[in-house]
Amino acid sequence: MRSIYWIYVSIIFFACSKGKKGEDEPIPVASVSGVSLPEGNSGNTSFELTLKLSAAISKSVTVTYSTLEGTATAGEDYVTATNQPVVFQPGETEKKFTLGIVGDIMREDNETFTLMLTGATNATILQHTATVTILNDDTKIQFTDAGYDAPDNYPGYTLAWADEFDGQALDPASWSNQDGDGCPNLCGWGNNELEYYTSRPQNLFFQDGKLVIEARKENFNGKSYTSSKILTAGKKYFRYGRIDIRAKLPRGKGIWPAFWMLPQNNVYGGWPTSGEIDIMEMVGHEPNRTHGTLHYGPGPGSTQYNRSTALPTGALHDEFHVYSIEWKEDQIKWFLDGNLFSTANKSDLAQNAIYPFNEEFYFIINLAVGGNWPGSPDATTSFPQHLIVDYIRVYQ
Ligand SMILES: [Ca+2]
Numbered sequence: 226m227r228s229i230y231w232i233y234v235s236i237i238f239f240a241c242s243k244g245k246k247g248e249d250e251p252i253p254v255a256s257v258s259g260v261s262l263p264e265g266n267s268g269n270t271s272f273e274l275t276l277k278l279s280a281a282i283s284k285s286v287t288v289t290y291s292t293l294e295g296t297a298t299a300g301e302d303y304v305t306a307t308n309q310p311v312v313f314q315p316g317e318t319e320k321k322f323t324l325g326i327v328g329d330i331m332r333e334d335n336e337t338f339t340l341m342l343t344g345a346t347n348a349t350i351l352q353h354t355a356t357v358t359i360l361n362d363d364t365k366i367q368f369t370d371a372g373y374d375a376p377d378n379y380p381g382y383t384l385a386w387a388d389e390f391d392g393q394a395l396d397p398a399s400w401s402n403q404d405g406d407g408c409p410n411l412c413g414w415g416n417n418e419l420e421y422y423t424s425r426p427q428n429l430f431f432q433d434g435k436l437v438i439e440a441r442k443e444n445f446n447g448k449s450y451t452s453s454k455i456l457t458a459g460k461k462y463f464r465y466g467r468i469d470i471r472a473k474l475p476r477g478k479g480i481w482p483a484f485w486m487l488p489q490n491n492v493y494g495g496w497p498t499s500g501e502i503d504i505m506e507m508v509g510h511e512p513n514r515t516h517g518t519l520h521y522g523p524g525p526g527s528t529q530y531n532r533s534t535a536l537p538t539g540a541l542h543d544e545f546h547v548y549s550i551e552w553k554e555d556q557i558k559w560f561l562d563g564n565l566f567s568t569a570n571k572s573d574l575a576q577n578a579i580y581p582f583n584e585e586f587y588f589i590i591n592l593a594v595g596g597n598w599p600g601s602p603d604a605t606t607s608f609p610q611h612l613i614v615d616y617i618r619v620y621q
């Protein structure tokens with residue numbers, strides 16, 4: 226018995242420890258870990274990754290890798306790799322290689338893409354993918370202050386209220402956020418809009434003396450876009466005056482920024498009977514045109530008084546413009562960069578309707594995405610989009 230046992234143990238030992246060199250040695254497992262690194266600000270940044278073998282062997286090993294899009298886009302955010310080889314010389318267990326990342330100075334989200342191990346000779350792959358995270362290292366969006374600026378006084382008027390947006394937060398004495406998608410009472414805000422409004426710093430922030438509303442393409446609370454909406458209801462409301470709002474508009478199909486007003490007290494009843502004053506609306510498929518509109522009438526739909534004007538060339542996105550109304554008893558006038566383009570007198574409205582515009586109204590600033598009027602964004606619409614507001618001033 227004893228001799229048979231020792232023969233058995235010896236055979237096992239011989240098979241495991243010696244073998245025929247290069248044939249019986251273990252097949253190593255190739256693996257790679259994901260990395261999270263800052264994007265960089267110009268040119269291509271190199272992200273270094275390490276490919277490892279679980280054991281050193283006497284043969285050379287080749288492992289190939291490719292990149293696969295995630296929230297990071299090939300070409301735009303990183304340099305595409307397809308079946309790139311990494312070669313281990315006999316005995317090596319670690320090889321470093323780099324992926325090219327496209328640096329920029331734009332504020333954006335962290336973005337990810339996938340590194341995929343696509344093949345190996347003399348090694349096996351158990352875990353085929355790893356995540357590469359490009360960390361946002363930028364705090365600012367890029368714009369200049371170029372464009373029209375309004376005078377800071379008008380004969381016969383004094384400044385009643387202004388917000389120059391020079392701080393780092395909304396002034397709670399003037400503004401409130403209106404978050405959500407309007408549900409359950411007014412889902413899609415009555416227009417089948419696609420955004421969910423939030424007060425997160427992703428959607429509303431301050432930079433260089435400007436309020437910035439950022440419309441983002443992201444899944445949030447059942448919606449595919451987020452943005453922001455603020456209003457002065459119950460805080461700052463006015464009857465009559467000269468109102469100037471300086472802003473740089475966003476652009477793109479399906480984009481719908483607005484500066485508008487609703488009645489502080491619905492003295493004639495609910496919308497639209499007590500009125501709505503739209504100082505500026507731009508729908509992305511008409512990038513050079515601003516609309517000024519009154520909504521009124523007995524409802525349920527509104528009667529409208531609408532006029533618009535367009536830049537001869539370019540888009541309202543290209544630089545700052547000033548959107549204004551001059552509002553007095555029984556009359557509202559609209560201006561773009563100080564140029565009158567519409568006058569609504571009480572006598573211009575439907576004769577059988579209540580004229581509700583001699584009452585107090587508050588302000589709303591929002592950036593909608595999609596909806597009945599602009600339609601949905603399409604492949605030509607880039608995100609994020611920014612509505613950049615320099616100031617709102619009320620003279621009376
Ligand atoms: Ca950067």
Ligand SMILES: [Ca+2]
Nearest residue numbers: 329330331363
């Ligand atoms: Ca960036």
Ligand SMILES: [Ca+2]
Nearest residue numbers: 389434615616
């Ligand atoms: Ca400002």
